[in-house]
Amino acid sequence: MSNLVFLIPIALFLGALGLGAFLWSMKSGQYDDLDGAAWRVLDDGDDKPKPD
Amino acid sequence: MSCCAAGTESAAELEALKSQAPSPEEMWLSSRALGDGLRQVDLIVPGVHCGACIALLEKELPKTPGIDHARVNLSTRRVSVVFDGSDDAGRREATLTALGEKLNSLGYPAHLPGGADESADPVMRELLKALAVAGFASMNVMLLSVSVWSGAEAATRDLFHWISALIAAPALVYSGRIFFTSAWGALRHGRANMDVPISLGVILAYGISLHETITHGEHAYFDASVTLLFFLLAGRTLDHMMREKARSAVRNLVRLSPRGAMVIRDDGSREYLSLDEIEPGMRLAIAPGDRLPVDGRIVSGRSDMDFAVVNGESAPQLVEAGSLAPAGTLNLTGPLVLEATRSAQNSFLAEMVSMMEAAESGRAGYRRIADRASAIYAPAVHLLALGTFIGWMVVSGDWRTAMLTAVAVLIITCPCALGLAVPVVQVIAAGRLFENGIMVKDGSAMERMAQADHVIFDKTGTLTQGKPQLINSATVTADHLAIAARIARASRHPLSRALANLDQPGRDLPDFEITEVPGDGVEAVSPDGTVYRLGRAAFALEGRADGIERAADASQVILSRNGQFLDIFLFSDQLRRGAAQAVARLAELGVDAEILSGDRETPVKALAAELGLAEYVAGVRPRGKVERVQALAAAGGKPLMVGDGLNDAPALSAAYVSMAPASAADVGRMASDFVFLHDSLEAVPLAIAVSRKAGSLIRQNFALAVIYNCVAVPAAVLGHATPLIAALAMSSSSILVVLNSLRLRRKTKVENFARSSAPDPVSPVAVAGTGVGASA
Numbered sequence: 001m002s003n004l005v006f007l008i009p010i011a012l013f014l015g016a017l018g019l020g021a022f023l024w025s026m027k028s029g030q031y032d033d034l035d036g037a038a039w040r041v042l043d044d045g046d047d048k049p050k051p052d
Numbered sequence: 053m054s055c056c057a058a059g060t061e062s063a064a065e066l067e068a069l070k071s072q073a074p075s076p077e078e079m080w081l082s083s084r085a086l087g088d089g090l091r092q093v094d095l096i097v098p099g100v101h102c103g104a105c106i107a108l109l110e111k112e113l114p115k116t117p118g119i120d121h122a123r124v125n126l127s128t129r130r131v132s133v134v135f136d137g138s139d140d141a142g143r144r145e146a147t148l149t150a151l152g153e154k155l156n157s158l159g160y161p162a163h164l165p166g167g168a169d170e171s172a173d174p175v176m177r178e179l180l181k182a183l184a185v186a187g188f189a190s191m192n193v194m195l196l197s198v199s200v201w202s203g204a205e206a207a208t209r210d211l212f213h214w215i216s217a218l219i220a221a222p223a224l225v226y227s228g229r230i231f232f233t234s235a236w237g238a239l240r241h242g243r244a245n246m247d248v249p250i251s252l253g254v255i256l257a258y259g260i261s262l263h264e265t266i267t268h269g270e271h272a273y274f275d276a277s278v279t280l281l282f283f284l285l286a287g288r289t290l291d292h293m294m295r296e297k298a299r300s301a302v303r304n305l306v307r308l309s310p311r312g313a314m315v316i317r318d319d320g321s322r323e324y325l326s327l328d329e330i331e332p333g334m335r336l337a338i339a340p341g342d343r344l345p346v347d348g349r350i351v352s353g354r355s356d357m358d359f360a361v362v363n364g365e366s367a368p369q370l371v372e373a374g375s376l377a378p379a380g381t382l383n384l385t386g387p388l389v390l391e392a393t394r395s396a397q398n399s400f401l402a403e404m405v406s407m408m409e410a411a412e413s414g415r416a417g418y419r420r421i422a423d424r425a426s427a428i429y430a431p432a433v434h435l436l437a438l439g440t441f442i443g444w445m446v447v448s449g450d451w452r453t454a455m456l457t458a459v460a461v462l463i464i465t466c467p468c469a470l471g472l473a474v475p476v477v478q479v480i481a482a483g484r485l486f487e488n489g490i491m492v493k494d495g496s497a498m499e500r501m502a503q504a505d506h507v508i509f510d511k512t513g514t515l516t517q518g519k520p521q522l523i524n525s526a527t528v529t530a531d532h533l534a535i536a537a538r539i540a541r542a543s544r545h546p547l548s549r550a551l552a553n554l555d556q557p558g559r560d561l562p563d564f565e566i567t568e569v570p571g572d573g574v575e576a577v578s579p580d581g582t583v584y585r586l587g588r589a590a591f592a593l594e595g596r597a598d599g600i601e602r603a604a605d606a607s608q609v610i611l612s613r614n615g616q617f618l619d620i621f622l623f624s625d626q627l628r629r630g631a632a633q634a635v636a637r638l639a640e641l642g643v644d645a646e647i648l649s650g651d652r653e654t655p656v657k658a659l660a661a662e663l664g665l666a667e668y669v670a671g672v673r674p675r676g677k678v679e680r681v682q683a684l685a686a687a688g689g690k691p692l693m694v695g696d697g698l699n700d701a702p703a704l705s706a707a708y709v710s711m712a713p714a715s716a717a718d719v720g721r722m723a724s725d726f727v728f729l730h731d732s733l734e735a736v737p738l739a740i741a742v743s744r745k746a747g748s749l750i751r752q753n754f755a756l757a758v759i760y761n762c763v764a765v766p767a768a769v770l771g772h773a774t775p776l777i778a779a780l781a782m783s784s785s786s787i788l789v790v791l792n793s794l795r796l797r798r799k800t801k802v803e804n805f806a807r808s809s810a811p812d813p814v815s816p817v818a819v820a821g822t823g824v825g826a827s828a
Contacts, residue, residue, distance in 0.1 A: 004208070008215065012192060019188040026180060036126030039103030 074164045076148035077324035078311045082164050083137070090120055091137030093148075095162040097155070100129050108158065116154050118147030131162070164311070173296055179289045182227040186282040189223030190275070194779075197275040201776045206268070213265040216274035220258060227281050228254055230288070246426035246471060249433050253462040254280060260459045263452075271456060276463045276778050283786050284471040291475035294482045295494045313338070313345040316389065327396045338388040340544055340570075343380060347399045348390040350375045355386035355570040356545055367520075367607060368546060370571045380698065384544045386570025420496050421750060422474045433465045440769050453771070460773040464764045469785040473753035476793040481746035484796065489729035490739050497725030500709040501739055502747035503690045507638055508681065508703075510695035511649035511656060514713065515631050515663070515733070518696070520550045520607055520623035532619040534559055536611045539576045539586050542566040547609050547623055548574065548586075573609070585612045593617060627662070630732035635663045637737035641744075643692075648677055650699055677703035694736055696720055711736060749796055753789045760785045 025031070074082075074095070083093035100106065106124045109131055113122040120134040135147050155162045196212040204212060228251070235247035254277045261272040312326040314337040322337065330336070330346055338344060340355065356368040359381050368384055371377060377390070378400035419427075437458045444454035478495040485492055492498055512518050525533065537555035540548035564576035564584070573587010585592040592612040611618045638645050646667035649656045656670035669680060677695075681703050684691040693700070693707035696716035704710040704723040712724035721727055728735035764781050767773055773781075 004211070011195065012215075012219075015188055015192050019184055022184050023181060026177065026184075033125040033127045036106060036124060039106055039126065042103050043107045 076145045079148045081311050090134050092134045094132050097131050097160045097162045099160040116150045183285045186227040189219050190278040190282045193275045213272045220274045220278050249430045253466040256459050273775050283468050287472040287475040290479045294479045332392050334392045336390045338383050338390050343382050346392045346396050347378045347394045348392045351389045351391050353388035356384045358382040437461045457771045461768045463778050464768040468782050469757040469789045473789050477746050477749045480796045481742050490735050491727045493725050498743045501743035504692035506689045506691045507645040508648050508693050510700050513696040516625040517628050521626045523624050524622045528619050543574050628733050630734040634733040634736050674699045674702050678706045681706045
């Protein structure tokens with residue numbers, strides 16, 4: 001019983017953290033361009049081929 | 053320079069882009085101030101396909117002077133350009149002109165988005181937030197419930213129940229209000245929808261569980277109430293996503309009405325005014341390639357105009373001073389000065405819209421399958437729960453046991469699977485249609501499409517391409533064709549466009565000096581002084597129309613050298629790709645088809661014979677089309693209207709269900725339930741077939757849900773449904789329904805429409821000769 005006192009708040013806190021992260025990411029426009037984000041990660045802004 | 057995946061954009065989109073680039077004035081009107089002297093304009097760029105496109109645009113556009121930065125959104129195919137919005141009209145025009153040219157030179161022609169509501173969809177955000185909150189609550193409550201079911205001792209159980217109650221309460225208020233408001237709205241009007249049993253079940257389950265918790269009871273249904281909300285919200289979100297996807301795709305198509313026009317003041321000065329500032333009596337300058345913003349009378353100038361949005365016919369008409377022209381028509385060859393006769397609110401376009409609203413009765417009486425099912429289901433469930441309560445009161449006399457059992461019945465029967473049964477199938481079906489270039493406006497359209505038993509086709513632009521094609525290429529001399537094609541490149545006239553498509557860029561021809569004579573044709577002078585003329589016979593042959601055989605049913609263009617006849621080019625409209633296959637497929641599906649056209653009897657009859665259609669009606673006005681559709685509906689039929697012109701729009705909205713190609717007029721696209729992007733007409737039978745398949749899967753899903761209820765309800769009524777059993781039954785039935793719906797996905801493939809590259813088996817149809825245009 002005693003370990004429940006801290007285990008349950010921890011579980012709820014972690015869950016709430018996830019919920020908060022989702023709501024924040026939606027508000028800041030992270031889901032506005034899902035296709036574009038997948039491509040942007042490949043662009044390092046350097047068009048030259050890599051020197052050996 | 054467009055990098056990849058060529059061909060994924062529709063032909064209609066590209067065709068429209070060739071002719072229309074937004075003018076700097078239009079871009080300025082649609083831009084918005086960001087502060088600090090910066091302004092932002094959003095442009096639709098259909099050519100953007102991959103990471104290289106993003107990198108190229110974002111790196112190259114800011115190199116144009118005056119442009120601060122650009123950001124590409126690949127999902128919506130848009131680019132937001134932030135530029136220096138200084139008040140100096142000359143500078144901002146230079147910036148925006150340079151932007152348009154830069155986009156074109158990079159190979160990404162752009163156009164402006166359609167309506168005003170371009171902001172992010174607020175309903176979708178609300179639904180997603182509600183779904184997230186319900187998901188969080190259901191996960192945590194379920195976690196606690198599992199330990200209760202595993203046999204927690206009494207003190208721990210009470211503690212867990214209390215925590216569950218605390219988590220569930222805000223989740224119910226926040227996520228559940230979507231259902232509560234809808235249920236309340238239905239009840240107030242004396243109706244019952246699916247949301248009534250949902251709301252009642254959820255609220256009662258929470259109430260009785262709270263009472264149990266306070267009285268240290270054993271059974272609580274907190275987990276059931278929030279999980280129920282989560283599943284149902286998932287269904288609702290899917291339904292909304294499908295609609296939104298189609299809507300934004302339709303919005304991305306090119307608009308036909310301009311945002312404004314160049315007004316000529318009495319003192320000769322020119323000013324670009326937005327559409328609602330234009331008043332009757334103002335004089336407007338209309339350049340070749342512009343669409344008329346308002347109805348007007350031509351004051352000066354001579355040109356060919358494309359009246360396709362009005363009468364649906366592709367052959368251009370000659371206009372001169374004194375001619376009347378309605379809004380939305382396209383000026384092709386010469387500059388015109390127009391005197392506005394009516395303001396934009398009273399224009400021909402607006403008149404069509406009001407006629408459409410008057411005709412909007414074809415689908416007004418339709419009720420969604422889910423609503424019809426719940427009209428039977430909801431009262432049955434409520435009676436059953438009430439009966440259970442009364443029965444247990446009579447038998448045991450204990451109101452608490454009676455109430456718990458009644459709530460268990462409500463939860464077990466709560467239409468969780470039913471709430472998913474319809475949207476999941478429709479989302480999958482819409483996805484399958486989307487892959488084949490067909491967009492569905494909403495789920496009810498698909499349900500209505502499945503019932504369609506009669507197809508009405510418009511002729512020009514729907515059954516035919518609405519574009520002239522050279523039909524005598526075998527008999528004309530190759531050299532003459534080459535010269536004509538090169539000269540034709542300079543003109544916007546549809547017949548010239550058809551010729552210009554045959555131009556071979558590498559071919560060695562003299563550098564012509566080309567001038568266009570609006571309404572007559574094109575004159576080209578080669579460096580050695582030879583004069584070539586391409587156009588009407590009277591113009592090309594300087595009035596001597598001798599020895600020219602006339603084709604009665606085709607448009608013609610004559611090429612002459614120094615006034616001497618060289619060759620004649622004949623054009624006629626071609627069948628749209630897949631028209632014959634589509635008609636055959638429709639017959640297989642047991643759907644009759646007919647043609648309803650504003651054109652003359654002879655070409656319509658010829659086309660009907662060609663396609664093997666027995667029924668056709670020729671020479672009907674827009675009101676006549678509406679009356680024909682209404683007559684069919686009155687006879688008990690469920691007509692599907694397929695049309696593209698503005699003249700079809702009232703009939704499109706009067707029909708039980710309607711479909712339009714992407715090349716259709718804006719109003720027509722808005723009025724129709726389905727829009728198909730690819731050229732082929734085979735989209736029509738495919739849409740019917742997929743809709744029917746979706747309809748049968750929905751009925752299967754209902755059957756599954758009913759069978760599940762038949763097994764679970766007796767157990768619940770007899771009081772054997774503990775919270776654990778309720779949770780298991782609810783989740784498993786939902787999963788079963790989703791899995792069944794996914795069967796539609798299994799067969800997904802991009803349908804093999806007849807390809808344009810393949811030799812066209814369809815012979816040219818003699819339909820274009822509407823007596824005007826370039827025929828002599």
